[in-house]
Amino acid sequence: MMETSLDRAPCYYFSSNDEGTILEVNQMLCRQLEFDKEQLLGNTADAIFTLATRIFHQTHFFPLLKMQGHADEIFITLQTKDKKQVPVLVNAERREANGNAVILYIGIPVYNRKKFEDELVAARKEAEAALRENTALQQAKQELQQHAEQLDQHIAKVNQQNEELKQFNRVITHDLQEPVRKLSVFSNMLLNAGENDGNSKTIVEKLLRASGQLRSVIAKLQEYIWLTESATNFTEIKFNKLLMVVQQKLETEFPGSSLIVKAEDIPVVQADWDQMQLVLHQLLSNAIRFRKKGEKAIVEITSTILQKNRFTNLEGKYHYQDFLKLQVKDWGIGFDPRGKDQVFDLFRNVHPASGYGIGLSLCKKVVENHWGKITIDSKPGEGTTVTILLPVANSRFNAGVERNTP
Amino acid sequence: MKLQKQILCVDDDADDRFFLSQAIDDLNAEVVVVEAQNGLEALDYLNDVKNSGKPLPCLIILDINMPYLDGKQTFQRIRADSFFSKIPVVVFTNSGNPNDKTLFKSFGVDLFVKPDNISYMNEIAHNLLSYCS
Numbered sequence: 292m293m294e295t296s297l298d299r300a301p302c303y304y305f306s307s308n309d310e311g312t313i314l315e316v317n318q319m320l321c322r323q324l325e326f327d328k329e330q331l332l333g334n335t336a337d338a339i340f341t342l343a344t345r346i347f348h349q350t351h352f353f354p355l356l357k358m359q360g361h362a363d364e365i366f367i368t369l370q371t372k373d374k375k376q377v378p379v380l381v382n383a384e385r386r387e388a389n390g391n392a393v394i395l396y397i398g399i400p401v402y403n404r405k406k407f408e409d410e411l412v413a414a415r416k417e418a419e420a421a422l423r424e425n426t427a428l429q430q431a432k433q434e435l436q437q438h439a440e441q442l443d444q445h446i447a448k449v450n451q452q453n454e455e456l457k458q459f460n461r462v463i464t465h466d467l468q469e470p471v472r473k474l475s476v477f478s479n480m481l482l483n484a485g486e487n488d489g490n491s492k493t494i495v496e497k498l499l500r501a502s503g504q505l506r507s508v509i510a511k512l513q514e515y516i517w518l519t520e521s522a523t524n525f526t527e528i529k530f531n532k533l534l535m536v537v538q539q540k541l542e543t544e545f546p547g548s549s550l551i552v553k554a555e556d557i558p559v560v561q562a563d564w565d566q567m568q569l570v571l572h573q574l575l576s577n578a579i580r581f582r583k584k585g586e587k588a589i590v591e592i593t594s595t596i597l598q599k600n601r602f603t604n605l606e607g608k609y610h611y612q613d614f615l616k617l618q619v620k621d622w623g624i625g626f627d628p629r630g631k632d633q634v635f636d637l638f639r640n641v642h643p644a645s646g647y648g649i650g651l652s653l654c655k656k657v658v659e660n661h662w663g664k665i666t667i668d669s670k671p672g673e674g675t676t677v678t679i680l681l682p683v684a685n686s687r688f689n690a691g692v693e694r695n696t697p
Numbered sequence: 698m699k700l701q702k703q704i705l706c707v708d709d710d711a712d713d714r715f716f717l718s719q720a721i722d723d724l725n726a727e728v729v730v731v732e733a734q735n736g737l738e739a740l741d742y743l744n745d746v747k748n749s750g751k752p753l754p755c756l757i758i759l760d761i762n763m764p765y766l767d768g769k770q771t772f773q774r775i776r777a778d779s780f781f782s783k784i785p786v787v788v789f790t791n792s793g794n795p796n797d798k799t800l801f802k803s804f805g806v807d808l809f810v811k812p813d814n815i816s817y818m819n820e821i822a823h824n825l826l827s828y829c830s
Binding site for chain 2: 461464465468469472473475476479480483497501627629630633
């Protein structure tokens with residue numbers, strides 16, 4: 292006989308045998324399922340199981356009980372006399388005694404379980420959606436940054452090309468036409484001069500010089516345009532190694548120039564080997580050509596890494612990145628610093644003794660190809676310092692963006 | 698000794714300064730051509746004249762494409778100083794840029810295109826000398 296306390300306990304209790312005949316049932320279960328105790332005792336448990344629970348009981352619940360003797364936290368649905376469903380969480384135990392088996396069921400109603408489950412599912416879905424949105428936002432932000440950098444670089448490129456176009460225009464109207472005009476004037480002079488005119492030789496010399504100048508301007512222009520068209524191949528550049536190559540070349544070009552280069556260990560950057568070689572060659576040969584008379588050409592190269600905004604054209608945009616600051620200083624004759632904005636212009640030689648005014652234009656072009664910056668400072672008699680800023684990582688447009696991502 | 702009149706020729710091209718002074722010298726030996734390689738040198742020379750009390754040049758001939766200070770900048774600096782602003786200025790250039798022509802015309806400055814033959818050079822020299830008579 293069932294104990295009184297269990298009969299009155301605030302939980303569902305019933306027991307059955309293996310055949311499903313209800314042996315015991317407590318008050319709370321009867322009340323909940325709206326049965327009288329007598330209606331259930333001796334009846335089959337199928338009376339209080341819904342169809343789904345009956346199938347579940349036969350296929351899972353009962354086999355489990357038979358196998359391991361108990362089953363915990365099983366969710367089933369019972370039904371009232373009027374077939375109203377009551378969700379229940381059940382623990383059950385199967386006991387055998389004298390060849391007879393008894394199954395004890397203890398349960399509590401879990402009307403809210405579905406609600407909790409739904410809420411849990413909804414919360415998880417929300418969290419997942421938020422995560423997705425967040426990721427999408429991050430991605431969009433990254434793409435935006437990348438596009439902004441591309442835009443900034445395109446603006447820089449367009450500005451550069453605009454500037455070049457202006458310079459080409461000046462070169463065509465001035466530097467290419469001038470020698471031609473002079474050829475014409477000197478030929479004319481030669482024609483007018485008498486056969487015994489002592490000036491003839493001078494004029495012929497001038498003729499030769501003008502035609503040589505024309506050839507040279509065209510050749511240098513070609514070199515400049517070649518630099519515009521050739522692709523920039525970024526590799527890891529060891530400047531100290533590059534320096535040795537350039538110094539060897541210069542020794543054959545300027546024999547006995549006694550070039551002395553003092554360079555510390557320069558950090559590795561991603562740059563185009565050939566183009567950087569051109570820059571160093573130009574700067575060092577300038578140091579040789581503009582050294583003080585009778586003195587050695589001494590060049591000191593120093594370098595530091597600094598942080599600089601990668602954006603140069605878009606206002607209010609910042610992306611700080613490592614830049615290599617390379618300073619090439621010589622103690623040569625220098626030039627008037629008032630001309631320092633013009634020395635990078637094509638064929639604009641501020642120095643009477645300089646060549647054709649192309650070298651530093653080429654340097655500027657190379658540095659701009661690397662999204663860097665070049666400046667120059669000089670004082671007559673005190674020497675010249677060229678400062679070059681180069682992004683350390685340069686292999687791709689988005690090198691900086693990638694490095695931002697954790 | 699009679700003081701010679703001076704024409705200040707500002708041009709970065711040594712050949713052009715040579716042509717011009719030759720042509721002027723051939724026409725009138727009384728006028729000397731003083732040469733400056735660029736605008737800065739020209740202004741240095743003018744300031745020197747101003748401080749020493751020597752007579753001012755009767756004409757300044759300016760090239761347009763020059764380093765340091767180009768023709769336009771040099772012209773503006775000359776005009777900005779009341780001491781020099783009365784000196785006649787002409788432009789002597791090979792610049793085919795129509796903007797240059799319009800610009801200097803608006804300043805009231807005559808523009809001579811650099812010649813490609815001697816007779817035209819002589820004609821220009823003749824015209825230039827008329828500023829100094």
